[in-house]
Amino acid sequence: MxxxxxxxxxxxxxxxxxxxxxxxxxxxxxxxxxxxxxxxxxxxxxxxxxxxxxxxxxxxxxxxxxxxxxxxxTPHFHIECICCGALCDVCLDENKEISRKVEQMTGYCDVQYDIVFTGVCPACRKHETE
The missing domain is CATH 1.10.10.10 (Winged helix-like DNA-binding domain superfamily/Winged helix DNA-binding domain)
Incomplete structure (x- = not known):
């Protein structure tokens, strides 16, 4: 439909x-x-x-x-600022080996993943040092 x-x-x-x-x-x-x-x-x-x-x-x-x-x-990851909550793209190549290992360990198929890194963004870091 x-x-x-x-x-x-x-x-x-x-x-x-x-x-x-x-x-x-x-x-x-x-x-x-x-x-x-x-x-x-x-x-x-x-x-x-x-x-x-x-x-x-x-x-x-x-x-x-x-x-x-x-x-x-397009495939990419994200990073979130733990201070202000800003979310930005992280353009890294996907690692197909991770999916294959998870499939082997769990018996699941068509495994996908979405990674969200965390850290302090440059603006918040600058504000903390002032």
């Missing part, structure tokens, strides 16, 4: 692209609501989920805090 491309879905996609900082669902909703106050939070959440399931957006599951959404679909 083919999914429809609705105006609301396009608004959500555009918002994630415009925010470009790995926004949370609430941030996407707030961005859209500024210009389109009739769009409900449920509609935004539903479309984020649908776009992620369809592979149009990347759903970044955060170990602590609200999940984020990413417009960049």
């Amino acid at each position: 083919e999914k429809r491309n609705t105006i609301q879905k396009q608004l959500v996609l555009d918002a994630v692209a415009q925010l470009a900082d790995h926004p949370t669902a609430d941030e996407v909703y707030a961005h859209i609501a500024q210009k389109h106050p009739t769009v409900s939070k449920a509609t935004v959440y539903r479309n984020l989920s649908s776009l992620s399931e369809d592979g149009v957006l990347r759903h970044v599951r955060m170990p602590e805090g609200a999940d984020r959404f990413d417009y960049t679909l």
Whole structure:
């Protein structure tokens, strides 16, 4: 069954692209609501989920805090600042050997992984030293 491309879905996609900082669902909703106050939070959440399931957006599951959404679909990792919560891309090559080892150890197949590093960003580090 083919999914429809609705105006609301396009608004959500555009918002994630415009925010470009790995926004949370609430941030996407707030961005859209500024210009389109009739769009409900449920509609935004539903479309984020649908776009992620369809592979149009990347759903970044955060170990602590609200999940984020990413417009960049090429394989990459993320790093989150433990002070300010900023989330940035880390462009490292995937290590296929990790997936193979996990498959061998567990019996699972088609193993995928998403790594979120943590640390203190340069801006927060600079602020701490002042």
